[in-house]
Amino acid sequence: MKIKLLESNDGRPNATSSRSTRFLGICLVLGIPVLILFAFVFSPKDDTMEDAVRLLYIHVPVAIFSYIAFGVTAMGSIFYLWKQSRWWDTTAHASAEIGVIFCGLTLVTGSIWGRPTWNTWWEWGDVRLVTTLVMFLIFIGYLALRQVPASPHVRAKRAAIVGIIGTINIPIVNRSVEWWENSTLHQQSSLTDGNLEDLTLFTWFLGTLILAIAYVWLMIHRFRVGWLSTEYESLGYGAAIEERKAEADLHAGTRSGTTEEGEVE
Amino acid sequence: MEFRDAWSIALKDLRIELRSRILMNQIAPYTLLIVVLFGFALDANTQTLRDTGPGLFWVAVLLIALLAIQRAVKIEEDDAARERMLLTPVHSPSVFLGKSIALFIQLFALEILLFFVMLALFDLSVEDPLLIFLSAVLATIGIASSGTLYGVIAAGVGVRETLLPILLLPVIAPIAIGATRAFGDSFGRVDADGWAWLGLLSVFAVVYTVLGMLAYGQLVEDA
Amino acid sequence: MNDVIDLREAVVTLGKFPALTGVTLKVTQGEIVTVCGPNGAGKSTLLNLCAGLLPVREGSAYVLGENLRENRRAIRQDIGLLGHKSGLYDDLTVEENVTFWGSMVRAGNDEIAEAIKFMGLDGRLRKVLVRQLSAGQRRRASFASLVVQRPSLWLLDEPHAALDTDGRDLVDGLIQEAAASGATVLLVSHAPKELSSPSGRFVTLAGGRVTSDINNEGSGDGVS
Numbered sequence: 001m002k003i004k005l006l007e008s009n010d011g012r013p014n015a016t017s018s019r020s021t022r023f024l025g026i027c028l029v030l031g032i033p034v035l036i037l038f039a040f041v042f043s044p045k046d047d048t049m050e051d052a053v054r055l056l057y058i059h060v061p062v063a064i065f066s067y068i069a070f071g072v073t074a075m076g077s078i079f080y081l082w083k084q085s086r087w088w089d090t091t092a093h094a095s096a097e098i099g100v101i102f103c104g105l106t107l108v109t110g111s112i113w114g115r116p117t118w119n120t121w122w123e124w125g126d127v128r129l130v131t132t133l134v135m136f137l138i139f140i141g142y143l144a145l146r147q148v149p150a151s152p153h154v155r156a157k158r159a160a161i162v163g164i165i166g167t168i169n170i171p172i173v174n175r176s177v178e179w180w181e182n183s184t185l186h187q188q189s190s191l192t193d194g195n196l197e198d199l200t201l202f203t204w205f206l207g208t209l210i211l212a213i214a215y216v217w218l219m220i221h222r223f224r225v226g227w228l229s230t231e232y233e234s235l236g237y238g239a240a241i242e243e244r245k246a247e248a249d250l251h252a253g254t255r256s257g258t259t260e261e262g263e264v265e
Numbered sequence: 266m267e268f269r270d271a272w273s274i275a276l277k278d279l280r281i282e283l284r285s286r287i288l289m290n291q292i293a294p295y296t297l298l299i300v301v302l303f304g305f306a307l308d309a310n311t312q313t314l315r316d317t318g319p320g321l322f323w324v325a326v327l328l329i330a331l332l333a334i335q336r337a338v339k340i341e342e343d344d345a346a347r348e349r350m351l352l353t354p355v356h357s358p359s360v361f362l363g364k365s366i367a368l369f370i371q372l373f374a375l376e377i378l379l380f381f382v383m384l385a386l387f388d389l390s391v392e393d394p395l396l397i398f399l400s401a402v403l404a405t406i407g408i409a410s411s412g413t414l415y416g417v418i419a420a421g422v423g424v425r426e427t428l429l430p431i432l433l434l435p436v437i438a439p440i441a442i443g444a445t446r447a448f449g450d451s452f453g454r455v456d457a458d459g460w461a462w463l464g465l466l467s468v469f470a471v472v473y474t475v476l477g478m479l480a481y482g483q484l485v486e487d488a
Numbered sequence: 489m490n491d492v493i494d495l496r497e498a499v500v501t502l503g504k505f506p507a508l509t510g511v512t513l514k515v516t517q518g519e520i521v522t523v524c525g526p527n528g529a530g531k532s533t534l535l536n537l538c539a540g541l542l543p544v545r546e547g548s549a550y551v552l553g554e555n556l557r558e559n560r561r562a563i564r565q566d567i568g569l570l571g572h573k574s575g576l577y578d579d580l581t582v583e584e585n586v587t588f589w590g591s592m593v594r595a596g597n598d599e600i601a602e603a604i605k606f607m608g609l610d611g612r613l614r615k616v617l618v619r620q621l622s623a624g625q626r627r628r629a630s631f632a633s634l635v636v637q638r639p640s641l642w643l644l645d646e647p648h649a650a651l652d653t654d655g656r657d658l659v660d661g662l663i664q665e666a667a668a669s670g671a672t673v674l675l676v677s678h679a680p681k682e683l684s685s686p687s688g689r690f691v692t693l694a695g696g697r698v699t700s701d702i703n704n705e706g707s708g709d710g711v712s
């Protein structure tokens with residue numbers, strides 16, 4: 001996703017907030033209480049899930065956006081290997097971090113929801129549950145790799161390859177778990193059943209919209225933090241060159257151009 | 266890419282193993298130790314051990330694979346042989362294949378040992394030897410290729426020992442599932458169609474061999 | 489004569505550290521150039537740069553006619569790089585190591601046997617594990633695995649380190665022979681005076697750049 005907002009006047013973000021992110025932030029501040037109101041007050045209980053259905057207004061959107069976030073990471077990784085641009089690397093990293101948080105939230109909210117509904121915190125036989133867990137672990141590894149010190153290009157290249165392989169692996173994991181137990185407790189798309197109340201449906205869409213805004217808002221901030229930190233890494237490059245060149249003058253001054261091997265620093 | 270180069274590299278790794286005997290003198294006893302510990306952990310109940318046998322087998326294989334991969338990476342790191350290889354006309358897919366083939370042969374040898382030990386200790390009987398053989402071959406190709414690939418990703422970062430497991434283990438989860446099911450079926454322990462799992466194992470093996478050949482060159486560069 | 493190495497204000501960074509801050513150096517074919525300078529001057533980095541192993545951040549760099557900013561791989565198989573580490577496998581014998589690297593660089597069996605013999609490693613040492621060699625013998629084995637490659641550009645990082653007098657003479661002979669047959673040699677040395685070879689040219693590196701370039705045979709063309 002191309003985010004135009006990412007660039008300020010000089011083409012680079014110089015702070016992590018701008019008018020557009022503040023606008024998104026205000027939307028979230030206003031939107032979240034509205035979502036809570038709809039989720040807890042206005043929308044009706046579910047016939048079978050009772051009050052637990054209210055958790056789904058956050059669980060489902062957060063799950064959707066964790067998948068989207070990892071998709072963006074994979075895309076950023078591919079584009080990085082292709083274009084070698086720091087922009088894509090920073091995008092991939094930012095999205096992976098948000099994806100891991102969303103994915104963790106998905107697992108936690110799902111688990112809490114499963115307790116009253118399926119009568120268990122965790123169900124090993126469920127395809128989506130296990131796939132999501134493995135995906136979570138793969139991207140934890142991705143983030144761990146990013147923490148390892150290396151030159152920016154080497155780090156970005158390694159991370160990009162791990163990001164792409166991790167994403168390719170997700171359908172394989174999904175297949176394997178599906179054949180493994182061949183069962184799911186998940187509703188096969190409750191949305192298309194047609195017997196949902198309008199208000200339930202609306203709350204669901206509202207939740208998705210809020211999470212979309214949250215994702216974009218977090219992405220912009222995280223991207224800018226990432227950008228600035230790589231900027232910081234290359235900061236002082238000119239000064240470092242000058243400092244190092246000065247070492248030469250020092251050497252030349254004391255030795256005045258002898259060919260003799262010099263002293264130990 | 267030349268297969269001859271791959272083969273020379275594989276032979277070189279195997280020869281080093283035959284000399285140093287790390288696999289034989291250290292990793293193999295470790296394998297046996299794992300099996301004995303499983304026995305202790307799961308009570309002296311042969312029925313439980315029989316039911317969980319296929320899963321325990323593949324968990325043990327994953328653990329020894331981690332050690333074997335670390336060893337394969339270390340061989341190239343000790344005297345900067347990986348960088349030296351960059352200054353030869355050998356193509357990186359050949360290097361990847363060679364390292365994978367050597368890892369495959371070593372792991373497969375250990376699996377054979379582990380298999381017969383478990384057969385005896387857990388009192389298992391084989392109903393479908395061909396399925397056992399094919400699933401072990403395919404699963405081991407997958408482990409060897411993904412292991413070689415992730416081994417070089419984790420190489421030279423100083424925290425290789427800890428980074429490799431968290432990168433690799435989630436990725437090879439499908440192998441653990443698939444091979445366990447296929448073994449369970451061949452031992453007659455579970456009611457699953459073991460042959461269907463061979464498809465998944467071969468997809469994994471092919472995907473990781475291809476990805477490895479493509480990515481290896483990128484990874485050894487500047488690393 | 490062709491310029492084998494042509495660097496102009498080449499900058500190389502290792503992480504954040506600018507190891508080379510703008511090196512300008514021209515070396516023509518058949519030359520033997522000695523690079524000296526204090527510890528941490530960027531000598532080893534210069535060799536790695538010329539081997540096409542490091543990216544050039546600024547300036548221009550041509551080696552063996554290839555632009556390193558565009559393609560660092562093309563030249564690599566013509567480079568013989570002897571670093572502090574040289575890719576020997578501890579658990580293989582001298583002969584196995586040289587044979588392995590020989591087969592990687594497409595050398596014939598004769599060339600492999602010749603290289604082992606040339607470095608004085610035939611006889612008992614041939615069948616000894618590299619792990620058991622002394623530092624000097626190990627150095628000889630490293631050289632043997634380079635000799636089979638017949639590189640057009642030799643990049644040697646302290647080639648005399650750990651070698652005895654015989655070994656030094658051997659290496660000096662090797663360098664001269666290589667230069668005479670059209671190869672170019674760039675070597676880093678801590679003790680250039682001890683070098684018996686007629687390396688006429690001494691380049692001093694400090695602070696990541698060339699501070700002096702003295703040609704004993706002709707007039708020194710000083711580079712500031």
